[in-house]
Amino acid sequence: MRVERSIEIAAPPEKIWPFLVEPDKILKWCITFQKFEYAGGQRSGVGTPLYIEEKAVPMPLMKLNFTVTDWAENKKLAFKMSSGTGVKSYEQSWNIESTPSGSRFTFMEEVELPFGILGKFIGVVGQRSSVATVGKMLPILKSQAET
Secondary structure, eight states: OEEEEEEEESSOHHHHTHHHHOHHHHHHHOTTEEEEEEOSSOOSSTTOEEEEEEOOTTSOOEEEEEEEEEEETTTEEEEEEEEESSOSEEEEEEEEEEETTEEEEEEEEEEEOSSHHHHHHHHHHHHHHHHHHHHHHHHHHHHHHHO
16 A cells, blocks of 8 residues: 655755654654664664554554665655564655745655455555545644744
8 A cells, every 4th residue: 555645844844854864753743653763873874774663553563674765864764664563565755845935745655464365455444544644644744843
């Protein structure tokens, strides 16, 4: 299942960027994340390991290891699951584009569930929930970045 949503934020990219790379700020807007931490000594750039615990309806708590696949300061952060529980594969990207009135932030996630046909069915139901959750998260990010 794939979810992609954007929001206009009246702030420059450099004011939004900390909300994508500082764990305490990520946890304020990314409401499904119970934990977000750097998993090793590396704190920036491609290859940075991340550990995330996520509770998304209807899934149980997922414990996930990710690797950063794209890191362009003030522009893009992308990461891909390297191992974890509850899902077969998982990728997210957070993009910031400069606009005349500030920035456009785009959230994208692509998740593949296990269980074959049953997983695809659960994915259809789960996608509705994911769209609704992202619809709640983006205004929080907007509010945090604009203050």
